[in-house]
Amino acid sequence: MKRLPTGLLPSIALEDSGPIYQQLADWFRRAIAEGRLRPGQRVPSTRALAGELGVSRLPVLSAYELLHAEGYLESFSGAGTCVAAAIPHEAPPAPTRRLPRVVAASAALAPRPVAARVAAMASPPQTWLKSQGAFRVGVPALDHFPHAVWSRLLSRHARHVGSDALIYGDTSGHAPLREAIVEYLATVRAVHADTAQLMITSGAQHGLQICAHALLDPGDRAWVEEPGYPSAHQALAAVGAVPVLVPVDADGMDVATGVRRAPTARLAYVTPSHQFPLGATMSAARRIELLQWAARAGSWIVEDDYDSEYRYGGRPITALQGLDTDARVIYVGTFSKVLFPALRLGYLVVPKDLLPAFRAARDALDTCSPMLPQRALHDFIREGHFARHIRRMRMLYAARRAALQAAIRQHLPDALHVVGAEAGMQLTALLAPELDDIALSRRATQAGVSIRPLSPCYRGETRCSGVILGYGNVDEDAIEEGVKRLRECL
Template sequence: MKRAAAEIVPLLALDRAAAKPLYRQLYEGFREAILAGLLGAGQRLPSTRSLAGELQVSRLPVLTAFEQLLAEGYFESRAGAGTFVARSLADPQRTAGRTPSSRQEPRPGPRTVAANPGLPLGRQEPWLGGLGAFRVSQIAVDHFPLQVWAGLVARNGRNPRASQMLYGNPMGDRRFRETLAAYLRTSRGVRCTPEQILVTSGSQHALTIAARVLLDPGDEVWMEEPGYQGARDALAIAGARLVPVPVDEEGLDVAAGIDRSPRARAAYVTPSHQYPLGATLTASRRLQLLDWAQRSGAWILEDDYDSEYRYESQPIAALQGLDRDSRVIYIGTFSKVLFPALRVGYLVVPTDLVERFAALRAAIDDFPATLYQAVLADFLAEGHFARHLRRMRQIYRERRGVLVEALRSELGAAVRVLGERAGMHLAAVLGEGAQDRRLAERAAQEGLWAMPLSVCYLGEPSRAGLVLGYGGTGVPEILDGVRRLGRLLREG
């Protein structure tokens, strides 16, 4: 009893009815008491037997808690003397800011983050608040062949090869890349071998990797104006200086780019279906762009995000297939053709850069997860993908037709429709002076998620309008949505 004062047990509120085991409650109680300074460094602890008696619990949870606290360095035992709060915890650095006895509140250090001006600040735009009508980048979820897909997921999940469970190739799964290379060669006109394919977590990741390999901070990069915000962010975080280059009905104005930034390190383009206005980069512009890249030593980042869906002709062949100097880095994604939450995209990398890309990818996240690659390899090889594309092309063609017609009949001359020949969105360009942000904000309040065209500009917007996604919007919602947009527009 003489030692009682030194062994006073902190107030440990044990709840015998709680789901949390008693040993855990004891462990946490002691740890909190130490960190709060209620138990001082070097202070003696009662024996496990007497503590168990005092708390009226069995000895086992007390022993378990003590073992854990000893293992984690909160307690120390001295032979023959008992158990103590570790003396090393007297070091103020270890309990910094937690000791009530220290009179002065510790002054917090500065919370500095990278000064990179390109870091995105996070967009809380109202038109990104929901997943309903007109939201761009949505797919027709209810038409996805879920049964086939689920069967392949189950099959591959049940019988993984050892190589699918261990560390793998930073470029991705061999079988998937072989299947993908065959598809890209025949359907997209991409010249590639499986070795050139790097599987990524969507095209956003692909762009980030490409920017890290190809660019130094401060390098100029041509950016389509208006263009894709996702690409802007990916390039900006690599420290690129973005040079807006206007697009017209022939796509990127290459001459304007050469005029503004002849020595740019790279150009970001969406040649098959310019995002968001929808032009197809003409053959002469393609050759002009490749010629500039070859002469100046620039890289071309070709984002081929939705070209499989083309409604009035065959899909446009990739720019990469025309490239004779390995200047094009081709970026593809399954986000539009399957579903975005899959997070599978890919890069086709020039052969001489494969090692650099693989090394960088390994440093970022080792390699892509294997399950969906195996599922996708089967989905492509067994013909499900081609069948799915054919079906979806029909569905999106119908939705597109209904949207275009509704815009014409409801809004007439107030809008000009652009980019409706391909993809899953179009641009409804409004007359000069239109306040597209305000319109989109009011639409969002009604559950219509139209994106204002002006936010796609880096510089002063030269056009206003709405970018309307129809992939995930059924025919009745399209008709109802356009009626409501018409009313909002007339209300001004």
């Protein structure tokens, strides 16, 4: 530790680590902001200060140059270097690399104000995410992903990357990829759209945020499923919209109740093919009823089709968007569940008259998604790897779903009541009402098991206790062991 004696300047302390020029610049900023150095006050020459500190003159020169550029110091012929006269006598605190301890302590005691809507966007602590074991929700079979193929495709585009892939891309995404997705959706999901209507997003959640920003104003009411996807509430809270809780039964969202509670709601958010978290499939009657309400009320429907590729009782259910004759449905899809979550690529299918609003909202949020993964994904689809991977995963997940159901029947026949096991990569099991599913998830985390509690998916007063068990990234041996550990936790 080196110190400059008081007299010319207050004491300057240099730490043993970190660039000296940065430490000096930080010290001068703080001293000026706190009034220890006054406007017009002369400071030592670089040579003198370097000698007093016992350091090279170069870092002192660098610090002075930085402070000159920022307007803290100024030089005069024959008068040396002084604190800038333009600095106010009551200067605000200057930005530094680290806050003084007293400031950090006071900030902890008196939190500084943030936007009120942040409280509605915040989610409770998700302790189940701390465990990487069975039964993490939303994670596909990563060890069965064709890593070699994907690496080859990425390398191909990285080696031959052009300048057009290194600049900001089209707000709607890579056109060839959009065309490939449109053809896939038309074949598999009966979605009606052209390439211009499809927008690449950075995942499904990003798609929901774009929908909220493009369609909702503060105070607008929006139907949401109860129980439902918690992150949908976050997207609504971000724009100040008011959620209207609409209950879900075996046929999906109860449209009649939604009409009674908010007949002119601006938007309805639904997961009709595989309701999250209870797993119901919306019946044909409810789908028609929902579409008729949207056309009559002039409202919008956001269809989140997050894992429709995996259905074990036959072909995937036709998308709600494919039944829409009034262009009221915005279709949301993602590659996180079929490929891997870190890819961060999803898509929206938008009615043509809404495209300008959606492009403006998307441009304001993040301009465009990374181009290199989009190009690799285009080849992945066009060369047939995508379809082959889905076929393999459908068989794998069906076997793992059967293994999980068998393990529950063997080890927890009276404790868990399984619902919603016909599709996707997770199933939900109800617990006895007196059991606390959040406490159970915490105990399971300590046992190396990741289970997601059901009750936080409810926002109203009536809640069910249960667990959501993901089986996508868990082999059959780990499924058996995980259920045994869960039995011990219960």
